[in-house]
Amino acid sequence: MRERIFRAAVIALVVGIVLLPIYWMVSTSLKSNKEITQETTLYPHAPSFDNYLHLFSEKQFGSYLANSLVVTVLSVVIALACGTMGAYAIARFRLRFGLERKIGLSLLVLRIVPPVVILIPVYLLMLRLRLLDTWLGLVMTYTAFNITFCVWMMESFFREIPVDLEEAAMVDGDSRFSAFRRIALPLAAPGLAATAIFAVIVTFNEFLFALALTATPRAMTMPRGTATLIGRIDTDWASMSAAGVLGALPIVIFSLMVQRHLVRGLTMGAVK
Amino acid sequence: MTAIARRQGRERLQGAGLDLALPYLLLAPSVLIVLGVLVYPLWDGLRASTKLYRYGTPIDDIGLQNYLKLWSDDQFRNSLWVTIRFVSLSVAVETVLGFALALFCLREFKGIRLLRTILIVPMVITPVVVAIVFRLIYASDAGMFTAISQALGGGQARILGDPTNAFLGLVALDVWEWTPLMFLILLAGLQSLPQEPFEAARVDGAGAWRSFVDLTLPMMRPILAIAIVLRTIDAFGTFDQVFVLTHGGPGEATRLVSLYGYDTSFKFQETGYAAALFVTVGLVVLAFALAAVRLLRSVDQT
Numbered sequence: 001m002r003e004r005i006f007r008a009a010v011i012a013l014v015v016g017i018v019l020l021p022i023y024w025m026v027s028t029s030l031k032s033n034k035e036i037t038q039e040t041t042l043y044p045h046a047p048s049f050d051n052y053l054h055l056f057s058e059k060q061f062g063s064y065l066a067n068s069l070v071v072t073v074l075s076v077v078i079a080l081a082c083g084t085m086g087a088y089a090i091a092r093f094r095l096r097f098g099l100e101r102k103i104g105l106s107l108l109v110l111r112i113v114p115p116v117v118i119l120i121p122v123y124l125l126m127l128r129l130r131l132l133d134t135w136l137g138l139v140m141t142y143t144a145f146n147i148t149f150c151v152w153m154m155e156s157f158f159r160e161i162p163v164d165l166e167e168a169a170m171v172d173g174d175s176r177f178s179a180f181r182r183i184a185l186p187l188a189a190p191g192l193a194a195t196a197i198f199a200v201i202v203t204f205n206e207f208l209f210a211l212a213l214t215a216t217p218r219a220m221t222m223p224r225g226t227a228t229l230i231g232r233i234d235t236d237w238a239s240m241s242a243a244g245v246l247g248a249l250p251i252v253i254f255s256l257m258v259q260r261h262l263v264r265g266l267t268m269g270a271v272k
Numbered sequence: 273m274t275a276i277a278r279r280q281g282r283e284r285l286q287g288a289g290l291d292l293a294l295p296y297l298l299l300a301p302s303v304l305i306v307l308g309v310l311v312y313p314l315w316d317g318l319r320a321s322t323k324l325y326r327y328g329t330p331i332d333d334i335g336l337q338n339y340l341k342l343w344s345d346d347q348f349r350n351s352l353w354v355t356i357r358f359v360s361l362s363v364a365v366e367t368v369l370g371f372a373l374a375l376f377c378l379r380e381f382k383g384i385r386l387l388r389t390i391l392i393v394p395m396v397i398t399p400v401v402v403a404i405v406f407r408l409i410y411a412s413d414a415g416m417f418t419a420i421s422q423a424l425g426g427g428q429a430r431i432l433g434d435p436t437n438a439f440l441g442l443v444a445l446d447v448w449e450w451t452p453l454m455f456l457i458l459l460a461g462l463q464s465l466p467q468e469p470f471e472a473a474r475v476d477g478a479g480a481w482r483s484f485v486d487l488t489l490p491m492m493r494p495i496l497a498i499a500i501v502l503r504t505i506d507a508f509g510t511f512d513q514v515f516v517l518t519h520g521g522p523g524e525a526t527r528l529v530s531l532y533g534y535d536t537s538f539k540f541q542e543t544g545y546a547a548a549l550f551v552t553v554g555l556v557v558l559a560f561a562l563a564a565v566r567l568l569r570s571v572d573q574t
Binding site for chain 1 (some may be wrong): 409547
């Protein structure tokens with residue numbers, strides 16, 4: 001009995017600590033600026049969605065959302081296609097000079113270095129290519145980062161699949177490539193899902209490169225657009241909290257929907 | 273699969289003709305994109321770090337002077353010191369809390385699924401939004417602490433205006449955001465441990481504390497080490513949260529090295545100097561990662 005009460009108390013404490021800050025943002029977003037700063041109420045006394053409507057009508061949040069979706073989908077799909085093939089080559093073939101291992105290692109090193117380290121030269125590159133403030137500039141950057149991640153993840157998934165299955169398919173007349181496509185790829189599907197989910201979350205949430213590479217609603221993504229609000233009007237808590245809720249909502253819903261795969265993707269690598 | 277079996281598998285699969293070119297064709301797209309968008313810029317960044325920039329354009333080759341300047345730059349040293357303090361405090365707290373929570377959740381019970389679902393939320397929320405969440409609760413006029421304090425008859429809470437409180441506030445944000453990841457990794461690790469030693473210990477009459485110290489801790493050491501290393505590397509690059517929460521203030525109290533580098537480049541247009549700064553930071557992180565891998569291997573072998 002005592003143990004059960006203790007357990008319930010711990011769970012309540014953890015849930016409270018996690019949810020209370022989020023509650024405060026949601027609650028603030030439903031108040032008027034006057035109620036927020038002058039009355040400082042603990043919950044909205046006259047809840048309204050005005051702050052949200054304001055974001056769409058005055059602050060271009062529709063375009064931010066659209067930009068985010070396009071950039072995320074394109075860069076994740078391209079990276080997954082390229083990265084899966086690359087990972088398969090690294091997992092299954094031995095190349096001259098141990099090339100496949102060297103490539104795998106280089107990609108890992110590129111993953112370890114904090115992205116901020118190459119922010120400046122990527123900015124200079126996009127400046128030279130005239131790709132600042134475009135979808136394409138962001139898609140290129142995110143695709144490259146996602147590839148380093150996809151190759152690393154997918155390689156370990158392919159290694160788990162026994163080679164004999166592909167061999168059997170080739171004995172039955174499959175080409176080397178169709179053995180990959182028909183046998184290995186479907187078997188690696190759970191891994192592919194975990195990789196895709198993780199890449200979607202990281203890409204949708206990315207801020208640093210969006211900050212440096214975009215400047216107008218033409219290409220700004222959701223996190224980037226939210227940040228403009230903070231810079232310009234320091235104490236417009238109403239807009240800021242609504243923007244926060246709006247910015248987080250798509251990715252939180254997505255994550256909760258794909259929870260099972262997500263946990264697998266997050267914890268793998270560390271445990272194995 | 274053992275390494276030898278794997279190697280044999282690979283050899284058996286290496287066909288002839290067009291199949292010989294296949295691995296190169298499979299690798300080509302990834303390699304080309306990464307070369308163009310990451311490796312070339314890395315090289316370009318090295319070159320930029322040896323140049324003197326005025327208003328964003330290179331005007332002179334100055335060799336390693338940018339790097340020498342870093343040594344005597346008090347603001348750089350301060351930002352490095354703030355970063356090290358931030359990383360070590362955050363990661364330490366996250367590890368202890370995450371481990372405690374994982375041990376607590378090891379035995380299946382009602383409510384654990386709910387707990388796990390809720391714990392996913394902080395780490396998937398956009399970091400920029402996490403910073404907004406914490407700005408909202410810390411704010412002296414609209415904040416949650418102020419609201420609570422006023423409801424209890426007190427005055428305004430002063431958090432982001434005070435150097436120590438702002439720093440601890442940033443650490444609290446990171447702990448809120450990343451303890452769940454520590455928890456998930458360590459829980460998966462705990463669940464993968466073999467059960468026999470624990471049963472044997474119980475038969476021998478060892479208590480919970482003894483079997484934790486003698487069995488759990490040593491067996492969890494590799495996973496703990498990997499989780500700490502991963503989190504440390506990640507925390508070292510923290511940018512979004514501090515950019516939105518405090519932008520380094522008050523004064524330089526929360527100015528992490530990533531933010532200092534960013535401002536040096538994009539606010540003060542000293543591109544070459546900022547490039548040198550980031551090359552240095554990159555090397556420090558790589559050296560740390562390499563040392564950690566070495567250490568892990570040597571622990572593995574003993």
